[in-house]
Amino acid sequence: MTDPLTNLVKTYHELNAAVVHELDEQPSALEFMRHVAVNRPFVVRQAIRDWPAFQKWDANYLRQVMGREEVKVAITPLGNADAVVENKKDDTLVFVEPHEIFEPFGEFLDSIQRSSFCTTLTGGHVKYAQTQNDNLRHEYASLSPDVPTDVPFARIALGQKADAINLWIGDDRSTTALHKDNYENIYCQVRGEKDFVLLSPVEMPCVNEQVLARGRYVPVPSAGAATTSDDGGDCDDSGIGELEVQLDVDAERVPVATWDPDEPEKRTTAWSHLAKPLRVTLREGDMLYLPCFWYHKVNQRVGDEGFVCAVNYWYDCSFEGSSFASHSFARDVYLAEQRRPEYPELKVGGETEGA
């Protein structure tokens, strides 16, 4: 018999096309619910063209509306906020969160645009406004009138209001590493483009989840870095100084997907080769439904004005039914599989045979 986990992933792929469904227009609540029911993503091209945000959000306008309001910015050496980093000292993996600073929105946007336009950029870390904490209705409240308060088909179908509305602003260099969320996610691209790589929850055995220690990027103190930025001329972004990973020994270790669908030969499990990542590029105006528990990795490319900007709506998942229980069952079997020693073949009666 093929091993059950192999069968699981293969059966899933036999029953589900390896493409992201494209809809001509936003679905009705009922049509949406059909996608929720089968936990399958779709994309709607040009769905948000009538949003004021889509029409108005250029750099000037954003600067004007946000003024000198302070926003929280993630800073990383490589655009790797919330990502797996190899600890060179002892060859272990660490789940590393970004260094975070508050800075006036205008200065943040300056850095982003500079990173896109300065061919001679020096000293630059990667900044990403990515505080997935309902930031559009808090930090960025001045911009929130430009987007709908909810996605009507999702609100009606799910019988709930958005739990969070998040704004994301960054440049080409930021990548969101493969991970999953407990949210039904309606992701809307306002400026620039994003490449999503999607894996269904059933592909858990492929993503090599490991329980990792946590760390955070922190400025290297000895470097004597200035804490103000942008003081070295237009193409120098060296305000923070060097960043290094500081382990948080007290933090609870977290399970993290360590397989990268873009480097499929690295950090594999026995099942990684069975994964069939779905790839979809969101262009300005597009909307993606990213269902609960799906793994996603995201790359981005700036638009005409040198920044990427997106807004997404998170709705709570339902834990009713069998999906959640089935996914955690697959995880249990996967973990048991890892722990099971390779027993020699036993004869009936319990006598040991040559392995």
Added chain:
Amino acid sequence: MTDPLTNLVKTYHELNAAVVHELDEQPSALEFMRHVAVNRPFVVRQAIRDWPAFQKWDANYLRQVMGREEVKVAITPLGNADAVVENKKDDTLVFVEPHEIFEPFGEFLDSIQRSSFCTTLTGGHVKYAQTQNDNLRHEYASLSPDVPTDVPFARIALGQKADAINLWIGDDRSTTALHKDNYENIYCQVRGEKDFVLLSPVEMPCVNEQVLARGRYVPVPSAGAATTSDDGGDCDDSGIGELEVQLDVDAERVPVATWDPDEPEKRTTAWSHLAKPLRVTLREGDMLYLPCFWYHKVNQRVGDEGFVCAVNYWYDCSFEGSSFASHSFARDVYLAEQRRPEYPELKVGGETEGA
């Protein structure tokens, strides 16, 4: 670690209430889709009160409309059509289908009513009109104008017409053994009552599915039975003679649930005690949504006129998404678990330790 199958069933029960949800009125298509999405049953009391069938179907009317049309009737000694029977000779289990005859509808209904009203019934086998083959639009086409051609909320939600509409007529003695179907099932009680016992697909490890030989009840030839029925007076129903199980050695063996939630200590698996059967009684006018892949066992009680009558609508299941793959994964793990020998504990390095 608790074994994964135990965790699966327990997690499912932690996340899902062990009751059949009661709705005040028929759901909208969207509300229905929410139940389909989580694959959870519900009941709507008095949902079909405005059906002509509900208002008109008494014995006289049925006899009048159906006249002398021949209908297919299942005949069993114990009311056990499509059921597991113990083969006394060699202690094996057999999946036994009923003996089937065609008889004029009026005579069939006579037997049913007689079985309910004759306290001195002799020689009676149990009859059940239960040909789950869209019979209402075929054998019973003359009655079909009395029921809706579809259940609107289901047709709209699922985006398809009913695949089959089935009529069921029987008496107290018929039981439908625990089994599952690949259908979304809208079950409507017209006369009498039915007790449904429901188990979710996740409870597969509890139901002791076994791959059984098939058989069929056939009249014992030597008994010299008359093939006409009803010739022995009002309370004698001995037309068929004795029935015995004939094995069908050529038929492919079928997987059959052998655990009976009403005899929970018999034919158990290691997981049967974790089952939480949902019980719901349908009374005249009630409607049950019985989701795809749910195990169900059904008992019945006749109404005032001595018969039970129900109509159900079957819609094809969706095999998209992960439900089907996850259920067959659980089955694979269950089967592997059955085959896995009880290995002695091994020390790291492979040395054998006392078991």
